[in-house]
Amino acid sequence: MPESPTAPAALPTPTAPVELTAEDGKLVVLARGARGRVGAVEGAAVRDQDGRTYTAASVSLPSLTLTALQLAVATAVAAGATRLEAAVVVTEASTLDGAGHAAVRDLAADAPVHVAAPDGTVLGTVIE
Template identity: 75%
Template sequence: MPEKTIPDATETELGAEDAKLVTLARGARARVGAAEGASVRDQDGRTYAAATVALPSLQVTALQLAVASAVAAGAQSLEAAAVATAAETLDGAGHAAVRDLGAGAPIYVADLDGTLRGTVTE
């Protein structure tokens, strides 16, 4: 999957529910020292957080795992997602996973310190 360019942030502050997604993503990453952390919010407002899994036999991006957790819990659509990363681009596989359940869901991309870098909406 091709990586996705992160557009520059046009907003400086997120609403409370979206800021919570960034906080959850940062916490998931920090808890295990992973490369990335991610979180998603489903159609009922439930949130799911995950970190990158990088094992010799299994590679899963944080966004893929957060989406998979939501689906496993019965989510049918996503309202929004967030990823905390140092990467310059959004991974294509995670982006595709979010789009499978939320065609118009914003994906907030934040630095590891929580600073919003941009929002992917396509």
């Protein structure tokens, strides 16, 4: 049976501390801010092909549920982005949600998706 697009994607286990580029480090700061502003479960940030960044927090309403990464990607697309360079999700989970991962992959087959803890510690990076 094929894997559901909302199933978690396993994170690699880092063997050494993950070193981010300065630009990806900024995404961690932005994602933490988006999460903290509204006390959301998750915060996310993405960078598009022009270097523009988009942030979002998870949304949970009776009629609509979006992960932070889904909403960040949707915001980027609504602003005209056609490709993503990188993404970050800040979460207490130890896995990357399948729906957010799929949204990033819709725009970039190879963009790194960094997963960070609420304190900003990078837990792992999903590249595939």
